[in-house]
Amino acid sequence: MYDIHCHICYGCDDGAEDLETAVRMVALASEKGTRGIAVTPHCNVPGSYTNYWSGELAAKIDTLRSAVEERGIDAEIYPGQEIFCTSGAAGLLESGKLITLNNSRYPLVEFDFYEYSDSVYAKLRELVSKGYVPVVAHPERYAFISEERDAAAILKSMGCLLQINKGSLDGRFGPAAYFAADDIMRRHLADVIASDAHSPYMRTPDMRHIHEKVCEEYSYEYADILFEQNPLRILEDRETVTF
Numbered sequence: 001m002y003d004i005h006c007h008i009c010y011g012c013d014d015g016a017e018d019l020e021t022a023v024r025m026v027a028l029a030s031e032k033g034t035r036g037i038a039v040t041p042h043c044n045v046p047g048s049y050t051n052y053w054s055g056e057l058a059a060k061i062d063t064l065r066s067a068v069e070e071r072g073i074d075a076e077i078y079p080g081q082e083i084f085c086t087s088g089a090a091g092l093l094e095s096g097k098l099i100t101l102n103n104s105r106y107p108l109v110e111f112d113f114y115e116y117s118d119s120v121y122a123k124l125r126e127l128v129s130k131g132y133v134p135v136v137a138h139p140e141r142y143a144f145i146s147e148e149r150d151a152a153a154i155l156k157s158m159g160c161l162l163q164i165n166k167g168s169l170d171g172r173f174g175p176a177a178y179f180a181a182d183d184i185m186r187r188h189l190a191d192v193i194a195s196d197a198h199s200p201y202m203r204t205p206d207m208r209h210i211h212e213k214v215c216e217e218y219s220y221e222y223a224d225i226l227f228e229q230n231p232l233r234i235l236e237d238r239e240t241v242t243f
């Protein structure tokens with residue numbers, strides 16, 4: 001499996017607080033069958049985490065990669081960010097203050113949970129018009145997705161990809177997120193599942209049990225696309241596949 005959404009940029013956000021914790025998270029993911037993980041700190045959040053791309057962030061990722069290698073943990077570490085999408089995000093990507101997943105065409109973007117759909121569409125349209133393929137993080141957690149049944153399909157028709165959180169499928173984020181995630185899955189609108197892990201104890205990067213659940217409740221073929229094929233294609237800047 002490959003995990004394109006994980007808060008292991010230690011000391012950057014509300015994820016791993018130090019290097020040791022980040023390494024433990026990578027070790028757990030690897031034990032459970034994850035072969036590659038993108039480091040995706042929250043960034044560009046107004047009044048909160050800025051985390052613009054810098055030599056310091058790049059050095060942190062290098063340090064994490066070295067620590068993972070030194071301990072013999074079998075997992076590739078990729079650079080990335082979870083971008084809080086604002087109307088200026090495309091310009092910030094072009095200027096290098098924000099980065100995509102492993103410098104591909106795919107930025108991982110999030111929104112305020114209560115943002116209106118029209119505002120979300122306008123911001124995503126701007127990214128698409130600049131040639132990016134936005135990967136919308138946890139769409140099932142946004143109010144407008146639950147309230148407007150066509151919203152997930154509209155995001156897809158605009159050229160975006162949808163990344164479901166593993167925690168939504170086991171009910172961790174409540175019934176609304178669960179039902180929205182299930183609906184997106186049943187309509188085969190999901191492109192990738194990721195951990196959105198924040199710690200080695202709660203919201204962990206262990207995706208094995210959700211992989212098994214997706215195999216049982218949806219299909220083995222769809223699970224292969226969501227956990228293996230598409231996340232790797234995103235990290236390698238290749239076209240994704242649909243089910």
Ligand SMILES: [Fe+2]
Pocket residue numbers: 005007082137196
């Ligand atoms: Fe996240």
